[in-house]
Amino acid sequence: MNGAGEAAPRGARVEVTGLRVDIDGATIIDDVGLIAPPGQVTALVGPNGSGKSTLLRAVYRACRPAAGIALIDGRDVWRSPAKEMARTRAVVTQHQGAAADFTVGEIVAMGRSPHKKYLQLDSRRDREIVFAAMRRVGVESFADRPFTGLSGGERQRVLLARALAQQAPVILLDEPTNHLDIHAQLALLQLLRELDATIVLAVHDIGQALAYADHAVVLAGGRVAAAGDPATTLTPDLLLEVFGVRAQILTNPLTGRPHVVLGLPDEKSSGAVDIVHHASAG
Numbered sequence: 001m002n003g004a005g006e007a008a009p010r011g012a013r014v015e016v017t018g019l020r021v022d023i024d025g026a027t028i029i030d031d032v033g034l035i036a037p038p039g040q041v042t043a044l045v046g047p048n049g050s051g052k053s054t055l056l057r058a059v060y061r062a063c064r065p066a067a068g069i070a071l072i073d074g075r076d077v078w079r080s081p082a083k084e085m086a087r088t089r090a091v092v093t094q095h096q097g098a099a100a101d102f103t104v105g106e107i108v109a110m111g112r113s114p115h116k117k118y119l120q121l122d123s124r125r126d127r128e129i130v131f132a133a134m135r136r137v138g139v140e141s142f143a144d145r146p147f148t149g150l151s152g153g154e155r156q157r158v159l160l161a162r163a164l165a166q167q168a169p170v171i172l173l174d175e176p177t178n179h180l181d182i183h184a185q186l187a188l189l190q191l192l193r194e195l196d197a198t199i200v201l202a203v204h205d206i207g208q209a210l211a212y213a214d215h216a217v218v219l220a221g222g223r224v225a226a227a228g229d230p231a232t233t234l235t236p237d238l239l240l241e242v243f244g245v246r247a248q249i250l251t252n253p254l255t256g257r258p259h260v261v262l263g264l265p266d267e268k269s270s271g272a273v274d275i276v277h278h279a280s281a282g
Contacts, residue, residue, distance in 0.1 A: 011039040011198030012073035012088065012169040014059065019068035021054050028054045029222040032068070036215065038169075041192055041199040043209035043230065046219035047243055052202035053094070053174050055219070059200070060091045060172050072170055086114035089170040090163035092156070094178060104150070104158050105143035108134055111165030133164035137191065152179030160188065164195075173201040177208065210234055210249070210258040218242060231258055240265070 014036035021028045029051035036042035044052045057063035059070045061077055070077045072088050080088075090111065111133070112126045122130075134140040137157045142150065147158060156179055163171050171192075177185040189212040192199045203209050209216050209230050216230040220242045226233050231249075239247040245262045252259040 010169065010196055013038045013071075014042075014170055014198060014200055015071045016055070016059065017069050017071075019055065019058055019070060020066045021051075021058050021063055022066045023054070023063070027222060029058075029219070032219075032222070032224055034217045034224060034227060036170075036198055036200045038198050039196065040214035041201070041212060042215040042217060043213035044200065044202040044217050044219060045204070045206060045209045045234070046225075048204070050219040051222040052219055056172050056174050056200070056202055060089060061085060083114055086166070086168075088168055089172055090166040090168040092159045092163050092171070092173040092176050094174050100148060102147050103143065104139060104145050104147055105130065105134070107147050107158055108139075108161045108165050111162040111167075114166060114168075129167065130165050133161040134158075136164055137161045137188075153181065153184055156180060157184070157188075160191075168197070170198045170200070171195070173199070175202050175204060177203065177205065206234060206239065206243070206247075206262070207260050210260055211252070211255070212257075234260070 015034070017033050019032040020030045032051070032055060034042075044055060046052055054063060058065045059072075059077060061082070064078065072085070075084075075088070077085055077089075109122060109126070109130045112122060112130065116122075116126070131140060131143075134143060137160050139154065139157050139161055142154065142158065147155065150158065156176060160173075160176065163173075173192075176188060176192075180188060185208070189208060192201070193212055213230050216227065216233045217224060218226040218233065218238065225242055226238055234249075236247040236249065239245055239260075239262070244265065246265055246267070248261045250259045250261060251257070
């Protein structure tokens with residue numbers, strides 16, 4: 001990754017075809033297909049329960065699909081050796097775990113494991129990459145602190161540092177801005193845009209997808225409802241159909257990026273203040 005001591009390979013292509021995942025007898029996603037272009041940010045958006053997290057889990061080998069195929073750089077993620085896949089994609093999930101007895105530095109250093117033999121000690125180069133990754137996300141001062149003593153937002157930043165230390169060409173993130181304050185959310189999204197990697201992230205904030213993604217995939221009811229450039233895909237008509245909200249797409253005067261203003265379909269202006277939700281588009 002940029003800033004982690006050496007240039008990582010440009011991002012790899014992620015391709016999913018005909019993917020179906022069943023959990024406890026229920027089909028969660030069905031016949032899902034998508035392409036995440038290499039070196040770009042692809043946002044998975046959709047209502048809660050639409051299948052965003054399940055799709056990611058199928059791609060990073062946490063939830064085996066009942067049908068279909070997921071490829072990274074042309075390699076079937078479920079047929080390739082686990083260590084090979086660990087060198088190909090890094091993962092940042094919502095579920096952070098306890099990580100008892102590990103310091104922040106030790107957590108981030110785990111990102112180097114796919115590049116080493118069993119029980120091989122960290123080299124000087126490994127330590128340089130780990131420190132650079134922590135510095136990149138602003139957690140270098142936490143290196144000796146226990147992971148369990150951090151706030152949720154701090155933990156999320158540490159897990160991102162671990163992903164950077166992994167130096168994989170693909171990074172998969174499940175709602176990475178959860179638990180972060182507004183400044184940290186925008187800083188993280190800007191950082192993701194600057195990385196030399198393919199980024200695939202599930203987000204619930206439509207404004208974040210509009211402002212920071214190069215490509216958007218909209219899921220509804222476990223299927224792909226639309227995909228393409230966020231500015232032309234996340235239209236008011238689609239947002240009304242999929243999310244049940246009125247929308248107006250504007251230009252953020254501070255950044256020049258797209259910005260969405262949302263309201264309920266039956267919500268009317270009071271004549272004084274029109275109470276709508278302004279999605280944080282940065």
